[in-house]
Amino acid sequence: MSDSVSLSLRDVHLAFGRHQVLRGVDLDVARGATACVIGPSGSGKSTLLRTVNRLLEPDRGDVLLDGRSVLRDDPDALRQRVGMVFQQFNLFPHMSVLRNITLALRRIRKLGEDEAAAAAREHLDRVGLAAKADARPAHLSGGQQQRVAIARALAMQPQVMLFDEATSALDPELVKGVLALMADLSAQGMTMVVVTHEMGFAREVADTVAFMDAGVVLEAGPPAAIFEAAQHPRLRRFLSQVL
Amino acid sequence: MDPLRTLWETFFDWESMREALPEMITVGLPNTLILAVTAALLGSALGIVLAVAGISRTRWLRWPARVYTDVFRGLPAAATILLIGVGLAPLGMQVWGPNPYPLGILALSLIASAYIGEIFRSGIQSVEATQLEAARALGFSWGEAMRRVIIPQGIRRILPAWVNQLIALIKDSSLVYFLGLLASQRELFRIGQDYAANTGNQSALLLAGLFYLALTVPLTHVVNWIDGRLRHGRPATGPADDDPDDLDLALPGAAGGNQR
Numbered sequence: 001m002s003d004s005v006s007l008s009l010r011d012v013h014l015a016f017g018r019h020q021v022l023r024g025v026d027l028d029v030a031r032g033a034t035a036c037v038i039g040p041s042g043s044g045k046s047t048l049l050r051t052v053n054r055l056l057e058p059d060r061g062d063v064l065l066d067g068r069s070v071l072r073d074d075p076d077a078l079r080q081r082v083g084m085v086f087q088q089f090n091l092f093p094h095m096s097v098l099r100n101i102t103l104a105l106r107r108i109r110k111l112g113e114d115e116a117a118a119a120a121r122e123h124l125d126r127v128g129l130a131a132k133a134d135a136r137p138a139h140l141s142g143g144q145q146q147r148v149a150i151a152r153a154l155a156m157q158p159q160v161m162l163f164d165e166a167t168s169a170l171d172p173e174l175v176k177g178v179l180a181l182m183a184d185l186s187a188q189g190m191t192m193v194v195v196t197h198e199m200g201f202a203r204e205v206a207d208t209v210a211f212m213d214a215g216v217v218l219e220a221g222p223p224a225a226i227f228e229a230a231q232h233p234r235l236r237r238f239l240s241q242v243l
Numbered sequence: 244m245d246p247l248r249t250l251w252e253t254f255f256d257w258e259s260m261r262e263a264l265p266e267m268i269t270v271g272l273p274n275t276l277i278l279a280v281t282a283a284l285l286g287s288a289l290g291i292v293l294a295v296a297g298i299s300r301t302r303w304l305r306w307p308a309r310v311y312t313d314v315f316r317g318l319p320a321a322a323t324i325l326l327i328g329v330g331l332a333p334l335g336m337q338v339w340g341p342n343p344y345p346l347g348i349l350a351l352s353l354i355a356s357a358y359i360g361e362i363f364r365s366g367i368q369s370v371e372a373t374q375l376e377a378a379r380a381l382g383f384s385w386g387e388a389m390r391r392v393i394i395p396q397g398i399r400r401i402l403p404a405w406v407n408q409l410i411a412l413i414k415d416s417s418l419v420y421f422l423g424l425l426a427s428q429r430e431l432f433r434i435g436q437d438y439a440a441n442t443g444n445q446s447a448l449l450l451a452g453l454f455y456l457a458l459t460v461p462l463t464h465v466v467n468w469i470d471g472r473l474r475h476g477r478p479a480t481g482p483a484d485d486d487p488d489d490l491d492l493a494l495p496g497a498a499g500g501n502q503r
Contacts, residue, residue, distance in 0.1 A: 053380060055376060055379060055380060076379075076382050076383070076384050077382070079379065079380055079381065079382040080381075080382040082380075083380075084377075084380040086373065086376070086377060086380075088373055090373045090374060090376065090377035091377075092374065092377075092378075092392055092396075093396065094395055094396050094399065103381075103391060103392075104381040104382060104383065107383070107387060107391065108381065108382045108383065152381070153380075153381075156381060156382065
């Protein structure tokens with residue numbers, strides 16, 4: 001993943017109406033590093049992730065890739081650089097697995113049909129699902145669907161990957177495979193922001209763990225510092241509840 | 244005279260029917276089909292535009308779509324056909340001469356588009372918002388995401404309602420007789436009515452009715468079939484296979500995640 005980029009969020013604010021969801025978030029993810037964002041439900045983790053690829057536009061603050069603000073870029077061009085994986089997979093149910101991947105390759109990256117199919121098969125192979133190319137998403141298990149969704153995002157050759165509780169909707173026995181794939185990607189040097197409830201994953205894979213509560217990052221640092229030497233009482237309370 | 248016998252002869256006079264039959268087949272049926280099919284195509288194309296405008300974030304698209312839909316759904320079909328057919332006749336005269344037929348098709352299309360637009364809109368809105376989000380996250384523009392991802396899913400869900408609208412259109416096509424058609428332009432109902440008026444016997448009208456049923460009843464069953472297929476017909480998914488591969492990918496030290 002030689003063309004990964006660093007990612008920085010600076011004082012990001014976002015309100016839905018009068019409800020302040022993000023109240024000045026700072027986060028730095030070095031090139032090729034993995035940041036895990038943990039915190040209670042409603043703390044703004046998923047909202048934060050959506051400001052990175054501007055599915056939601058911050059009211060204030062800045063989003064930087066490799067030190068350059070992306071807030072004035074064309075959003076569609078930005079989103080080609082930033083892959084995203086969702087809790088509910090969000091595969092397109094009316095298309096085969098292969099076409100789920102080739103659609104954006106053909107329409108956005110403008111690859112020819114054969115070239116797109118070859119790239120899609122390569123990425124399916126990478127997530128271990130080459131045999132499912134012609135299946136419909138509904139005929140796959142949740143874990144398989146999520147791996148297809150990851151392949152679909154990776155096929156666009158993103159410079160940053162965002163994971164929004166990618167394993168929260170999976171049956172427990174399917175979680176491991178998806179997490180292993182994400183760890184694999186992290187080890188290969190993809191810059192990643194992972195919103196997760198999987199503390200084991202955060203501890204072992206993350207370079208940085210950020211704890212969010214009520215719209216701000218209360219504490220961030222290497223996993224050891226967060227999990228073994230938490231400073232903030234709210235983080236300590238959160239960890240005592242989830243660990 | 245036996246009233247039952249009178250009734251029978253009024254509606255089931257085989258001779259009257261046989262007399263009307265050739266014109267029903269060679270003139271009435273083609274015209275009804277041309278009117279209904281053309282209006283269905285135009286109405287559906289315009290309906291898609293109305294549906295997309297109706298859910299647009301731009302007020303200047305949403306409002307006109309709303310008003311249009313209210314007007315053409317709210318007026319009786321007969322009134323719309325007369326208003327368009329008579330009101331636009333001078334304009335039509337300049338474009339294609341003294342021929343009310345295209346205006347009839349136009350009026351039917353406008354009426355159909357108001358209903359079909361609402362059907363499409365409900366279909367599009369029934370597609371989960373997360374589908375749009377996923378398409379946008381891949382880099383698709385709003386329009387491309389709608390065209391490639393949302394609309395194809397929405398359309399599937401409303402096929403039965405859409406076919407119902409086609410049935411209504413076949414029946415409404417009889418109303419263009421208001422506009423005074425040439426002999427060769429008459430559709431099923433008008434031909435039945437002409438024979439009935441000339442002979443004083445209603446059997447030809449009944450025959451026209453039978454033609455309508457022959458068109459609409461199969462369509463009704465097509466609707467039910469589509470509906471049933473969409474509900475139950477997909478091959479049963481069964482328990483999703485357990486996928487041993489999920490574990491094969493595990494990397495040493497990578498798979499934490501048991502503390503949920």
